[in-house]
Amino acid sequence: MSQRSCLSIILAAGEGTRMKSAVPKVLHTIAGLPMVAHVVKAAEAAGSGELALVIGHGADEMRKAALKFAPKAEAFVQEKRLGTAHAVLAARAAISKGYDDILVMFGDTPLIDPEALAAARLKLAEGAAVVVVGFRTENPSGYGRLIEKAGRLVAIREEKDCSDEEKKITFCNGGLMAVAGRHALNLLDQVGSKNAKGEYYLTDIVEIAAAQGFDVVATEASFENALGINNRAELAQAEGIWQQRRRREAMLSGVTLIAPETVFFSHDTEIGADTIVEPNVWFGPGVKIATGAKIHAFSHIEGATIASNCDVGPFARLRPGADLRNKAKVGNFCEVKQAIVEEGAKVNHLTYIGDARIGAGANIGAGTITCNYDGYSKFFTDIGEGAFIGSNSSLVAPVSIGKGGYIASGSVITESVPDDALAFGRARQRTLPGKGKELRERFSQAAAARKKG
Numbered sequence: 001m002s003q004r005s006c007l008s009i010i011l012a013a014g015e016g017t018r019m020k021s022a023v024p025k026v027l028h029t030i031a032g033l034p035m036v037a038h039v040v041k042a043a044e045a046a047g048s049g050e051l052a053l054v055i056g057h058g059a060d061e062m063r064k065a066a067l068k069f070a071p072k073a074e075a076f077v078q079e080k081r082l083g084t085a086h087a088v089l090a091a092r093a094a095i096s097k098g099y100d101d102i103l104v105m106f107g108d109t110p111l112i113d114p115e116a117l118a119a120a121r122l123k124l125a126e127g128a129a130v131v132v133v134g135f136r137t138e139n140p141s142g143y144g145r146l147i148e149k150a151g152r153l154v155a156i157r158e159e160k161d162c163s164d165e166e167k168k169i170t171f172c173n174g175g176l177m178a179v180a181g182r183h184a185l186n187l188l189d190q191v192g193s194k195n196a197k198g199e200y201y202l203t204d205i206v207e208i209a210a211a212q213g214f215d216v217v218a219t220e221a222s223f224e225n226a227l228g229i230n231n232r233a234e235l236a237q238a239e240g241i242w243q244q245r246r247r248r249e250a251m252l253s254g255v256t257l258i259a260p261e262t263v264f265f266s267h268d269t270e271i272g273a274d275t276i277v278e279p280n281v282w283f284g285p286g287v288k289i290a291t292g293a294k295i296h297a298f299s300h301i302e303g304a305t306i307a308s309n310c311d312v313g314p315f316a317r318l319r320p321g322a323d324l325r326n327k328a329k330v331g332n333f334c335e336v337k338q339a340i341v342e343e344g345a346k347v348n349h350l351t352y353i354g355d356a357r358i359g360a361g362a363n364i365g366a367g368t369i370t371c372n373y374d375g376y377s378k379f380f381t382d383i384g385e386g387a388f389i390g391s392n393s394s395l396v397a398p399v400s401i402g403k404g405g406y407i408a409s410g411s412v413i414t415e416s417v418p419d420d421a422l423a424f425g426r427a428r429q430r431t432l433p434g435k436g437k438e439l440r441e442r443f444s445q446a447a448a449a450r451k452k453g
């Protein structure tokens, strides 16, 4: 298979008006990745080396976005939306380069299974000129029906052009098509627009190829392969299916999810075996978790690296650049951003650690804050190995606490503290015997006098 050259053409010139959005439809995300990027990933996974993106509405924005998720893709603009065959022909220059296989996919169909694409390519390798990836559904309304004669696919009829009899067919066009490169332009150029919508239908190449005696084949895949997104309700439906698949994959690879339906992964979450994830955890992009970590309930984690056997949450927020080394602990109501928490260090309660390093085995007391920002710039806090930061301390960066340094609770630390030093950064306590009682009497008399007057 891999010896055969392959071009994937992704149609993404949809209007997307039903999304009610300033963002082009195919840039709306599933698991944090634009839906069209999911299609790109599937094409790549099916061994497609080259990529053509057909864009229309929001072309500039699309080009910019595509640089991130498909830097090698060539973009073609379809100026007028005259139908799916017309859209494919916008990429004529790419098709003309000559490929063994051409895959056509829709940018708004993000749950495409690479295996369905690979199966279609296999049929091309076996000699088919056109392969249609079909699916069966109880409710075929809106889809093109696959018309078969004597067990052979002879045409695809769009809903609006179907006879009442044809409308009953439940085998539908999922929208994925594979075409032999050497026949592609010939077939596409024969497509006309005599149909109910007056559009150039890609699906017409089936009838054209069959009439010319080419081998035309339908394969079957699951409904998800055809799930096109037109509004935000369908977007949420696709997100749900994606998450379900990912959760299952995580569990089968050795991750415990106590309540899987409440855990949300990102497209790029990496999570190692024997990690236990409690209910209601959110993973944003860029999270890597090694093995044996415990992620307690209600944690929100993005851009973080979590080494083996760490303990996170409940209610922890790890932001980009949080780097927890082996056995580090970040407990409830703690936020960590752009900071290394070295081996066995503990940040257990109600704390903000930003732009910092916390040395191995250090203990950060409840309510500690690294004051990293003066309203203009960010500054670094360095905490040495084995240091102890007493509760409710403010560490005003830039500042460093040496190895084994000991900070008295309630301190505001503005100057660096050497190794093994003890630092107090607070007013000394005064205790006045009997004064509490005296004060109370005075206040109560004053209040009584006010009431009378």
Ligand code: UD1
Binding pocket: 011, 012, 013, 014, 015, 054, 078, 080, 081, 082, 083, 084, 086, 087, 106, 107, 108, 142, 143, 144, 145, 156, 158, 172, 173, 174, 175, 200, 201, 202, 203, 226, 228
């Ligand atoms: C299409 C298929 C139908 C199939 C269904 C599966 C055709 C003629 N029909 O119908 O058989 O069952 O998908 O979902 O192919 N596009 C462009 N430029 C155009 C027209 C469309 O880029 O000029 C893109 C759209 O953005 C979309 C895709 O092509 O991503 C499909 O177009 P759409 O109008 O949704 O076709 P359907 O009527 O759903």
Ligand code: MG
Binding pocket: 228
């Ligand atoms: Mg559609």
